[in-house]
Amino acid sequence: MSVRVQAEDFDISVEIARLTQGRSDVGAIVTFTGTVRGSGGGQAIDAITLEHYPGMTEAELERIEARAHQRWPLQASSIIHRIGRLAPGENIVLVVTVSAHRQAAFEAAEFLMDYLKTEAPFWKKEDIAGGSAHWVDARAADNAARDRWTGKAKGEPG
Protein backbone atom coordinates (compact mmCIF):
# COMPACT_ATOMS: atom_id res chain seq x y z
CA MET A 1 0.00 0.00 0.00
CA SER A 2 1.29 3.44 -0.83
CA VAL A 3 -0.10 6.96 -0.90
CA ARG A 4 1.60 10.07 -2.28
CA VAL A 5 0.55 13.71 -2.64
CA GLN A 6 2.94 15.61 -4.85
CA ALA A 7 3.30 18.48 -7.32
CA GLU A 8 5.36 16.38 -9.75
CA ASP A 9 3.96 14.25 -12.54
CA PHE A 10 4.09 10.44 -12.36
CA ASP A 11 4.93 7.72 -14.87
CA ILE A 12 2.43 4.87 -14.91
CA SER A 13 4.88 2.21 -16.10
CA VAL A 14 7.28 3.13 -13.30
CA GLU A 15 4.53 2.99 -10.69
CA ILE A 16 3.34 -0.41 -11.89
CA ALA A 17 6.91 -1.76 -11.82
CA ARG A 18 7.27 -0.50 -8.25
CA LEU A 19 4.29 -2.64 -7.22
CA THR A 20 4.93 -5.77 -9.24
CA GLN A 21 8.73 -6.13 -9.47
CA GLY A 22 9.94 -9.52 -8.30
CA ARG A 23 6.42 -10.95 -7.84
CA SER A 24 5.13 -13.94 -9.78
CA ASP A 25 1.69 -14.18 -8.16
CA VAL A 26 0.26 -11.18 -10.05
CA GLY A 27 -2.32 -11.77 -12.76
CA ALA A 28 -4.14 -8.45 -13.13
CA ILE A 29 -3.14 -4.79 -12.90
CA VAL A 30 -5.67 -1.99 -13.27
CA THR A 31 -4.74 1.67 -13.45
CA PHE A 32 -6.97 4.71 -13.43
CA THR A 33 -5.55 8.06 -14.50
CA GLY A 34 -7.56 11.25 -14.11
CA THR A 35 -6.50 14.14 -16.33
CA VAL A 36 -7.36 17.84 -16.67
CA ARG A 37 -10.07 18.44 -19.25
CA GLY A 38 -9.77 21.55 -21.39
CA SER A 39 -13.28 22.73 -20.65
CA GLY A 40 -15.78 22.71 -17.80
CA GLY A 41 -19.44 23.64 -18.01
CA GLY A 42 -18.96 24.68 -21.61
CA GLN A 43 -16.14 27.14 -20.85
CA ALA A 44 -12.50 26.78 -21.93
CA ILE A 45 -10.13 26.32 -19.02
CA ASP A 46 -6.58 27.69 -18.79
CA ALA A 47 -5.63 25.53 -15.82
CA ILE A 48 -6.88 24.09 -12.57
CA THR A 49 -5.36 24.56 -9.14
CA LEU A 50 -5.62 21.77 -6.59
CA GLU A 51 -5.57 22.64 -2.90
CA HIS A 52 -5.48 19.99 -0.18
CA TYR A 53 -5.37 19.49 3.58
CA PRO A 54 -1.82 18.32 4.36
CA GLY A 55 -1.83 15.50 6.86
CA MET A 56 -5.52 14.71 6.61
CA THR A 57 -5.22 14.01 2.89
CA GLU A 58 -2.62 11.29 3.39
CA ALA A 59 -4.49 9.87 6.40
CA GLU A 60 -7.77 9.77 4.47
CA LEU A 61 -6.19 8.14 1.40
CA GLU A 62 -4.58 5.51 3.64
CA ARG A 63 -7.93 4.79 5.27
CA ILE A 64 -9.58 4.39 1.86
CA GLU A 65 -6.78 2.13 0.66
CA ALA A 66 -6.94 -0.02 3.82
CA ARG A 67 -10.67 -0.51 3.28
CA ALA A 68 -10.08 -1.67 -0.29
CA HIS A 69 -7.52 -4.20 0.95
CA GLN A 70 -9.99 -5.50 3.55
CA ARG A 71 -12.60 -5.96 0.90
CA TRP A 72 -10.64 -7.43 -2.04
CA PRO A 73 -7.65 -9.79 -2.26
CA LEU A 74 -5.15 -7.16 -3.44
CA GLN A 75 -1.45 -7.87 -3.58
CA ALA A 76 -0.53 -4.20 -3.82
CA SER A 77 -2.00 -0.79 -4.58
CA SER A 78 -0.95 2.80 -4.96
CA ILE A 79 -2.64 6.20 -4.94
CA ILE A 80 -0.85 9.29 -6.23
CA HIS A 81 -2.58 12.68 -6.32
CA ARG A 82 -1.02 15.86 -7.66
CA ILE A 83 -1.49 19.33 -6.16
CA GLY A 84 -0.87 22.84 -7.43
CA ARG A 85 -1.55 24.32 -10.85
CA LEU A 86 -2.16 21.87 -13.72
CA ALA A 87 -2.84 22.58 -17.40
CA PRO A 88 -5.37 20.77 -19.62
CA GLY A 89 -4.08 17.33 -20.57
CA GLU A 90 -1.93 16.98 -17.45
CA ASN A 91 -2.34 14.08 -15.05
CA ILE A 92 -4.19 14.70 -11.77
CA VAL A 93 -4.51 11.34 -10.09
CA LEU A 94 -3.30 7.76 -10.46
CA VAL A 95 -4.75 4.67 -8.82
CA VAL A 96 -3.10 1.27 -9.35
CA THR A 97 -4.48 -2.04 -8.08
CA VAL A 98 -2.71 -5.39 -8.33
CA SER A 99 -4.39 -8.75 -7.80
CA ALA A 100 -4.33 -12.37 -8.96
CA HIS A 101 -7.64 -11.86 -10.80
CA ARG A 102 -9.13 -9.08 -12.86
CA GLN A 103 -12.47 -8.69 -11.08
CA ALA A 104 -10.81 -7.76 -7.77
CA ALA A 105 -8.40 -5.36 -9.47
CA PHE A 106 -11.18 -3.61 -11.42
CA GLU A 107 -13.59 -3.33 -8.50
CA ALA A 108 -10.94 -2.11 -6.07
CA ALA A 109 -9.75 0.58 -8.51
CA GLU A 110 -13.31 1.85 -8.96
CA PHE A 111 -13.87 1.78 -5.19
CA LEU A 112 -10.67 3.75 -4.56
CA MET A 113 -11.66 6.41 -7.09
CA ASP A 114 -15.25 6.66 -5.83
CA TYR A 115 -14.08 7.21 -2.24
CA LEU A 116 -11.18 9.45 -3.21
CA LYS A 117 -13.59 11.69 -5.14
CA THR A 118 -15.95 12.10 -2.19
CA GLU A 119 -13.77 11.82 0.94
CA ALA A 120 -10.18 12.85 0.24
CA PRO A 121 -9.76 16.55 1.12
CA PHE A 122 -8.81 18.06 -2.24
CA TRP A 123 -10.46 21.11 -3.80
CA LYS A 124 -10.26 22.14 -7.41
CA LYS A 125 -10.35 25.70 -8.73
CA GLU A 126 -10.78 26.33 -12.45
CA ASP A 127 -9.10 29.28 -14.18
CA ILE A 128 -11.47 30.15 -16.98
CA ALA A 129 -9.87 31.39 -20.21
CA GLY A 130 -10.17 35.18 -20.06
CA GLY A 131 -9.43 35.69 -16.40
CA SER A 132 -12.13 34.58 -13.96
CA ALA A 133 -11.68 31.64 -11.61
CA HIS A 134 -14.15 29.56 -9.62
CA TRP A 135 -14.19 26.64 -7.24
CA VAL A 136 -15.61 23.47 -8.77
CA ASP A 137 -18.81 22.26 -7.12
CA ALA A 138 -19.07 18.71 -5.80
CA ARG A 139 -21.18 16.43 -7.99
CA ALA A 140 -24.13 14.45 -6.65
CA ALA A 141 -23.17 11.71 -9.14
CA ASP A 142 -19.92 11.18 -7.23
CA ASN A 143 -21.79 10.57 -3.98
CA ALA A 144 -24.11 8.17 -5.77
CA ALA A 145 -21.11 6.30 -7.20
CA ARG A 146 -19.63 5.97 -3.70
CA ASP A 147 -22.91 4.88 -2.14
CA ARG A 148 -23.29 1.89 -4.47
CA TRP A 149 -20.51 0.18 -2.45
CA THR A 150 -22.41 0.49 0.82
CA GLY A 151 -23.51 -2.81 2.32
CA LYS A 152 -22.16 -4.74 -0.64
CA ALA A 153 -19.54 -6.63 1.38
CA LYS A 154 -19.35 -7.84 4.95
CA GLY A 155 -17.91 -5.44 7.50
CA GLU A 156 -17.63 -2.56 5.06
CA PRO A 157 -18.55 0.72 6.82
CA GLY A 158 -19.67 2.32 3.52
Added chain:
Amino acid sequence: MSVRVQAEDFDISVEIARLTQGRSDVGAIVTFTGTVRGSGGGQAIDAITLEHYPGMTEAELERIEARAHQRWPLQASSIIHRIGRLAPGENIVLVVTVSAHRQAAFEAAEFLMDYLKTEAPFWKKEDIAGGSAHWVDARAADNAARDRWTGKAKGEPG
Protein backbone atom coordinates in the same frame (compact mmCIF):
# COMPACT_ATOMS: atom_id res chain seq x y z
CA MET B 1 -9.43 2.31 -32.02
CA SER B 2 -6.45 0.05 -32.38
CA VAL B 3 -5.77 -3.68 -32.13
CA ARG B 4 -2.38 -5.39 -32.14
CA VAL B 5 -1.26 -9.01 -31.81
CA GLN B 6 2.48 -9.25 -31.27
CA ALA B 7 5.29 -11.26 -29.69
CA GLU B 8 6.99 -8.13 -28.28
CA ASP B 9 6.25 -6.60 -24.90
CA PHE B 10 4.45 -3.23 -24.62
CA ASP B 11 4.99 -0.13 -22.49
CA ILE B 12 1.80 1.15 -20.89
CA SER B 13 2.92 4.78 -20.67
CA VAL B 14 3.80 4.77 -24.37
CA GLU B 15 0.45 3.22 -25.30
CA ILE B 16 -1.47 5.79 -23.25
CA ALA B 17 0.49 8.65 -24.83
CA ARG B 18 -0.34 7.26 -28.30
CA LEU B 19 -4.06 7.57 -27.49
CA THR B 20 -4.11 10.88 -25.61
CA GLN B 21 -1.37 13.00 -27.20
CA GLY B 22 -2.65 16.37 -28.34
CA ARG B 23 -6.13 15.89 -26.88
CA SER B 24 -7.58 18.15 -24.18
CA ASP B 25 -11.01 16.51 -23.90
CA VAL B 26 -9.74 13.47 -21.98
CA GLY B 27 -10.64 13.10 -18.32
CA ALA B 28 -10.23 9.40 -17.56
CA ILE B 29 -7.86 6.67 -18.72
CA VAL B 30 -8.23 3.07 -17.55
CA THR B 31 -5.71 0.35 -18.31
CA PHE B 32 -5.92 -3.36 -17.66
CA THR B 33 -2.78 -5.46 -17.85
CA GLY B 34 -2.94 -9.23 -17.63
CA THR B 35 0.29 -10.97 -16.60
CA VAL B 36 1.56 -14.56 -16.40
CA ARG B 37 1.09 -16.02 -12.92
CA GLY B 38 3.80 -18.33 -11.62
CA SER B 39 1.40 -21.10 -10.75
CA GLY B 40 -1.81 -22.66 -12.03
CA GLY B 41 -3.99 -25.15 -10.20
CA GLY B 42 -1.40 -25.37 -7.43
CA GLN B 43 1.48 -26.28 -9.77
CA ALA B 44 4.51 -24.10 -10.51
CA ILE B 45 4.65 -22.92 -14.13
CA ASP B 46 7.83 -22.47 -16.20
CA ALA B 47 6.10 -20.54 -18.97
CA ILE B 48 2.94 -20.29 -21.00
CA THR B 49 2.65 -20.42 -24.77
CA LEU B 50 -0.07 -18.45 -26.49
CA GLU B 51 -1.40 -19.65 -29.83
CA HIS B 52 -3.88 -17.64 -31.89
CA TYR B 53 -5.83 -17.64 -35.15
CA PRO B 54 -4.13 -15.06 -37.38
CA GLY B 55 -6.68 -12.93 -39.17
CA MET B 56 -9.66 -13.96 -37.08
CA THR B 57 -8.00 -12.72 -33.88
CA GLU B 58 -7.61 -9.20 -35.22
CA ALA B 59 -11.10 -9.24 -36.75
CA GLU B 60 -12.66 -10.46 -33.50
CA LEU B 61 -10.80 -7.89 -31.37
CA GLU B 62 -11.92 -5.14 -33.74
CA ARG B 63 -15.53 -6.31 -33.48
CA ILE B 64 -15.31 -6.31 -29.67
CA GLU B 65 -13.75 -2.86 -29.65
CA ALA B 66 -16.38 -1.47 -32.03
CA ARG B 67 -19.13 -2.74 -29.71
CA ALA B 68 -17.53 -0.97 -26.74
CA HIS B 69 -17.44 2.27 -28.73
CA GLN B 70 -21.11 1.88 -29.63
CA ARG B 71 -22.00 1.39 -26.01
CA TRP B 72 -19.84 3.98 -24.20
CA PRO B 73 -18.66 7.50 -25.15
CA LEU B 74 -15.00 6.55 -25.65
CA GLN B 75 -12.52 8.94 -27.21
CA ALA B 76 -9.99 6.20 -27.90
CA SER B 77 -9.09 2.64 -27.00
CA SER B 78 -6.44 0.07 -27.64
CA ILE B 79 -6.07 -3.70 -27.29
CA ILE B 80 -2.66 -5.37 -27.43
CA HIS B 81 -2.30 -9.13 -26.97
CA ARG B 82 1.00 -10.98 -26.97
CA ILE B 83 1.60 -14.41 -28.50
CA GLY B 84 4.34 -17.03 -28.16
CA ARG B 85 6.17 -18.18 -25.06
CA LEU B 86 5.92 -15.97 -21.96
CA ALA B 87 7.52 -16.44 -18.54
CA PRO B 88 5.84 -15.77 -15.17
CA GLY B 89 5.63 -12.05 -14.48
CA GLU B 90 5.53 -11.13 -18.18
CA ASN B 91 2.74 -9.10 -19.70
CA ILE B 92 0.09 -10.94 -21.75
CA VAL B 93 -2.55 -8.39 -22.62
CA LEU B 94 -3.19 -4.65 -22.40
CA VAL B 95 -6.50 -2.87 -22.73
CA VAL B 96 -6.65 0.95 -22.61
CA THR B 97 -9.84 3.00 -22.60
CA VAL B 98 -10.01 6.79 -22.80
CA SER B 99 -13.10 8.85 -22.03
CA ALA B 100 -14.22 12.18 -20.59
CA HIS B 101 -15.55 10.42 -17.48
CA ARG B 102 -14.35 7.54 -15.33
CA GLN B 103 -17.50 5.39 -15.32
CA ALA B 104 -17.39 4.92 -19.09
CA ALA B 105 -13.65 4.20 -19.09
CA PHE B 106 -13.95 1.61 -16.30
CA GLU B 107 -16.99 -0.15 -17.72
CA ALA B 108 -15.62 -0.28 -21.26
CA ALA B 109 -12.29 -1.74 -20.06
CA GLU B 110 -14.10 -4.48 -18.14
CA PHE B 111 -16.34 -5.15 -21.13
CA LEU B 112 -13.36 -5.44 -23.48
CA MET B 113 -11.61 -7.89 -21.15
CA ASP B 114 -14.74 -9.99 -20.57
CA TYR B 115 -15.34 -10.38 -24.31
CA LEU B 116 -11.67 -10.82 -25.15
CA LYS B 117 -11.47 -13.66 -22.62
CA THR B 118 -14.43 -15.51 -24.11
CA GLU B 119 -14.44 -14.65 -27.83
CA ALA B 120 -10.97 -13.75 -29.07
CA PRO B 121 -9.29 -16.87 -30.54
CA PHE B 122 -6.29 -17.30 -28.26
CA TRP B 123 -5.30 -20.54 -26.52
CA LYS B 124 -2.94 -20.87 -23.60
CA LYS B 125 -0.69 -23.85 -22.89
CA GLU B 126 1.07 -24.12 -19.55
CA ASP B 127 4.53 -25.66 -19.23
CA ILE B 128 4.53 -27.18 -15.76
CA ALA B 129 7.83 -27.09 -13.88
CA GLY B 130 9.36 -30.53 -14.37
CA GLY B 131 8.38 -31.09 -17.98
CA SER B 132 4.70 -31.73 -18.65
CA ALA B 133 2.52 -29.27 -20.55
CA HIS B 134 -1.23 -28.89 -20.83
CA TRP B 135 -3.78 -26.69 -22.50
CA VAL B 136 -5.61 -24.41 -20.08
CA ASP B 137 -9.35 -25.09 -19.82
CA ALA B 138 -11.84 -22.29 -20.36
CA ARG B 139 -13.45 -21.03 -17.15
CA ALA B 140 -17.21 -20.86 -16.64
CA ALA B 141 -16.62 -17.72 -14.58
CA ASP B 142 -15.39 -15.94 -17.71
CA ASN B 143 -18.61 -16.74 -19.56
CA ALA B 144 -20.61 -15.51 -16.58
CA ALA B 145 -18.59 -12.26 -16.52
CA ARG B 146 -19.33 -11.72 -20.21
CA ASP B 147 -23.02 -12.53 -19.87
CA ARG B 148 -23.61 -9.81 -17.27
CA TRP B 149 -23.33 -7.27 -20.13
CA THR B 150 -26.14 -8.85 -22.12
CA GLY B 151 -29.24 -6.71 -22.45
CA LYS B 152 -27.72 -4.04 -20.18
CA ALA B 153 -27.69 -1.36 -22.86
CA LYS B 154 -29.83 -0.57 -25.88
CA GLY B 155 -28.88 -2.24 -29.11
CA GLU B 156 -26.15 -4.37 -27.57
CA PRO B 157 -26.15 -7.86 -29.15
CA GLY B 158 -24.61 -9.43 -25.99
Added chain:
Amino acid sequence: MDRAVKLKYFAWVREKVGRAEEDVTLPASIATVADLIIWQRSRGPEYADAFAAGQRVVRAAIDQTHVKPEASVMSAREIAFFPPVTGG
Protein backbone atom coordinates in the same frame (compact mmCIF):
# COMPACT_ATOMS: atom_id res chain seq x y z
CA MET C 1 -13.84 25.54 30.89
CA ASP C 2 -12.56 27.41 27.81
CA ARG C 3 -10.50 25.37 25.33
CA ALA C 4 -7.73 26.35 22.92
CA VAL C 5 -8.12 24.85 19.44
CA LYS C 6 -6.62 25.41 16.03
CA LEU C 7 -9.15 26.22 13.30
CA LYS C 8 -8.24 25.57 9.65
CA TYR C 9 -10.01 26.74 6.50
CA PHE C 10 -9.74 25.45 2.94
CA ALA C 11 -10.84 26.44 -0.58
CA TRP C 12 -13.63 29.06 -0.68
CA VAL C 13 -14.12 28.89 3.09
CA ARG C 14 -10.48 29.99 3.44
CA GLU C 15 -10.96 32.74 0.87
CA LYS C 16 -14.11 34.10 2.56
CA VAL C 17 -12.67 33.98 6.08
CA GLY C 18 -9.48 35.56 4.78
CA ARG C 19 -7.06 33.25 6.54
CA ALA C 20 -5.88 29.63 6.34
CA GLU C 21 -5.78 28.98 10.08
CA GLU C 22 -6.06 30.58 13.50
CA ASP C 23 -5.82 29.66 17.17
CA VAL C 24 -8.98 30.39 19.14
CA THR C 25 -10.37 29.79 22.60
CA LEU C 26 -13.82 28.22 22.43
CA PRO C 27 -16.45 29.34 24.93
CA ALA C 28 -17.51 26.53 27.27
CA SER C 29 -21.02 26.63 25.81
CA ILE C 30 -19.84 25.14 22.50
CA ALA C 31 -20.34 21.38 22.59
CA THR C 32 -20.72 20.34 18.94
CA VAL C 33 -19.57 21.28 15.45
CA ALA C 34 -23.04 22.77 14.85
CA ASP C 35 -22.61 25.01 17.94
CA LEU C 36 -19.20 26.07 16.65
CA ILE C 37 -20.59 27.01 13.24
CA ILE C 38 -23.25 29.23 14.88
CA TRP C 39 -20.53 30.87 16.96
CA GLN C 40 -18.37 31.43 13.88
CA ARG C 41 -21.20 33.38 12.22
CA SER C 42 -21.08 35.87 15.09
CA ARG C 43 -17.39 36.65 14.66
CA GLY C 44 -17.70 39.18 11.84
CA PRO C 45 -19.09 39.66 8.33
CA GLU C 46 -16.42 37.48 6.67
CA TYR C 47 -17.30 34.59 9.00
CA ALA C 48 -21.01 35.25 8.60
CA ASP C 49 -20.48 34.97 4.84
CA ALA C 50 -18.34 31.82 4.96
CA PHE C 51 -20.63 30.03 7.41
CA ALA C 52 -23.97 31.34 6.10
CA ALA C 53 -26.77 28.79 6.32
CA GLY C 54 -27.45 27.99 2.69
CA GLN C 55 -27.00 25.49 -0.04
CA ARG C 56 -23.19 25.56 -0.03
CA VAL C 57 -22.85 23.76 3.27
CA VAL C 58 -19.49 23.85 4.99
CA ARG C 59 -18.10 20.44 6.03
CA ALA C 60 -15.93 19.83 9.06
CA ALA C 61 -13.11 17.56 10.22
CA ILE C 62 -11.89 17.11 13.78
CA ASP C 63 -8.26 16.12 14.16
CA GLN C 64 -8.16 15.20 10.46
CA THR C 65 -11.22 12.95 10.37
CA HIS C 66 -14.53 13.88 8.70
CA VAL C 67 -17.29 14.58 11.24
CA LYS C 68 -20.99 15.39 11.17
CA PRO C 69 -22.48 18.62 12.66
CA GLU C 70 -23.55 16.77 15.81
CA ALA C 71 -19.98 15.60 16.58
CA SER C 72 -18.54 16.73 19.91
CA VAL C 73 -15.72 19.26 19.85
CA MET C 74 -14.91 18.65 23.54
CA SER C 75 -11.53 16.97 23.00
CA ALA C 76 -10.70 18.50 19.60
CA ARG C 77 -7.28 20.03 19.02
CA GLU C 78 -7.68 20.89 15.31
CA ILE C 79 -10.99 21.63 13.63
CA ALA C 80 -11.10 22.23 9.88
CA PHE C 81 -13.88 23.74 7.75
CA PHE C 82 -14.12 23.28 4.02
CA PRO C 83 -16.50 22.81 1.07
CA PRO C 84 -17.47 19.32 -0.16
CA VAL C 85 -14.31 17.84 -1.64
CA THR C 86 -13.63 17.91 -5.40
CA GLY C 87 -10.38 16.04 -6.02
CA GLY C 88 -9.66 13.24 -8.43
Added chain:
Amino acid sequence: MDRAVKLKYFAWVREKVGRAEEDVTLPASIATVADLIIWQRSRGPEYADAFAAGQRVVRAAIDQTHVKPEASVMSAREIAFFPPVTGG
Protein backbone atom coordinates in the same frame (compact mmCIF):
# COMPACT_ATOMS: atom_id res chain seq x y z
CA MET D 1 -22.12 -30.44 -55.75
CA ASP D 2 -18.86 -31.05 -53.89
CA ARG D 3 -17.16 -27.99 -52.41
CA ALA D 4 -13.49 -27.20 -51.78
CA VAL D 5 -12.84 -25.62 -48.36
CA LYS D 6 -9.83 -24.98 -46.18
CA LEU D 7 -10.02 -26.53 -42.71
CA LYS D 8 -7.95 -25.07 -39.88
CA TYR D 9 -7.19 -26.53 -36.46
CA PHE D 10 -5.92 -24.83 -33.31
CA ALA D 11 -4.58 -25.77 -29.87
CA TRP D 12 -5.34 -29.36 -28.81
CA VAL D 13 -7.57 -29.93 -31.83
CA ARG D 14 -4.53 -29.20 -34.01
CA GLU D 15 -2.35 -31.49 -31.90
CA LYS D 16 -4.84 -34.39 -32.06
CA VAL D 17 -5.52 -34.05 -35.79
CA GLY D 18 -1.79 -33.73 -36.39
CA ARG D 19 -1.93 -30.78 -38.75
CA ALA D 20 -2.67 -27.06 -38.66
CA GLU D 21 -4.69 -26.91 -41.88
CA GLU D 22 -5.76 -28.86 -44.93
CA ASP D 23 -7.75 -28.41 -48.12
CA VAL D 24 -10.68 -30.82 -48.43
CA THR D 25 -13.64 -31.38 -50.69
CA LEU D 26 -16.86 -31.65 -48.72
CA PRO D 27 -19.47 -34.22 -49.80
CA ALA D 28 -22.70 -32.55 -50.95
CA SER D 29 -24.55 -34.13 -48.02
CA ILE D 30 -22.81 -31.86 -45.49
CA ALA D 31 -25.03 -28.85 -44.84
CA THR D 32 -24.06 -27.67 -41.35
CA VAL D 33 -21.11 -27.51 -38.99
CA ALA D 34 -22.68 -30.38 -37.03
CA ASP D 35 -22.76 -32.49 -40.21
CA LEU D 36 -19.12 -31.64 -40.86
CA ILE D 37 -18.08 -32.70 -37.35
CA ILE D 38 -19.78 -36.07 -37.80
CA TRP D 39 -17.97 -36.48 -41.15
CA GLN D 40 -14.64 -35.55 -39.55
CA ARG D 41 -15.03 -38.38 -37.02
CA SER D 42 -15.12 -40.83 -39.91
CA ARG D 43 -11.81 -39.68 -41.38
CA GLY D 44 -9.50 -41.70 -39.13
CA PRO D 45 -8.62 -42.33 -35.49
CA GLU D 46 -6.87 -38.96 -35.03
CA TYR D 47 -10.02 -37.16 -36.25
CA ALA D 48 -12.25 -39.47 -34.21
CA ASP D 49 -10.22 -38.49 -31.14
CA ALA D 50 -10.19 -34.75 -31.84
CA PHE D 51 -13.90 -34.59 -32.66
CA ALA D 52 -15.13 -37.15 -30.11
CA ALA D 53 -18.52 -36.29 -28.65
CA GLY D 54 -17.68 -35.52 -25.05
CA GLN D 55 -17.19 -32.77 -22.53
CA ARG D 56 -14.35 -31.04 -24.39
CA VAL D 57 -16.54 -29.66 -27.13
CA VAL D 58 -14.86 -28.36 -30.25
CA ARG D 59 -15.95 -24.87 -31.35
CA ALA D 60 -16.07 -23.67 -34.94
CA ALA D 61 -15.63 -20.51 -36.98
CA ILE D 62 -16.63 -19.97 -40.61
CA ASP D 63 -14.60 -17.43 -42.53
CA GLN D 64 -13.20 -16.11 -39.25
CA THR D 65 -16.50 -15.63 -37.43
CA HIS D 66 -17.71 -17.80 -34.53
CA VAL D 67 -20.62 -20.04 -35.50
CA LYS D 68 -22.94 -22.52 -33.80
CA PRO D 69 -23.21 -26.22 -34.81
CA GLU D 70 -26.39 -25.52 -36.81
CA ALA D 71 -24.66 -22.90 -39.00
CA SER D 72 -24.65 -23.61 -42.72
CA VAL D 73 -21.32 -24.46 -44.38
CA MET D 74 -22.76 -23.98 -47.86
CA SER D 75 -20.82 -20.85 -48.78
CA ALA D 76 -17.86 -21.35 -46.44
CA ARG D 77 -14.32 -20.97 -47.75
CA GLU D 78 -12.46 -21.44 -44.46
CA ILE D 79 -13.73 -23.46 -41.52
CA ALA D 80 -11.76 -23.57 -38.27
CA PHE D 81 -12.07 -25.93 -35.31
CA PHE D 82 -10.68 -25.17 -31.87
CA PRO D 83 -11.29 -25.52 -28.12
CA PRO D 84 -13.07 -22.81 -26.12
CA VAL D 85 -10.73 -19.80 -26.13
CA THR D 86 -8.42 -19.06 -23.19
CA GLY D 87 -6.60 -15.81 -23.94
CA GLY D 88 -6.22 -12.70 -21.84
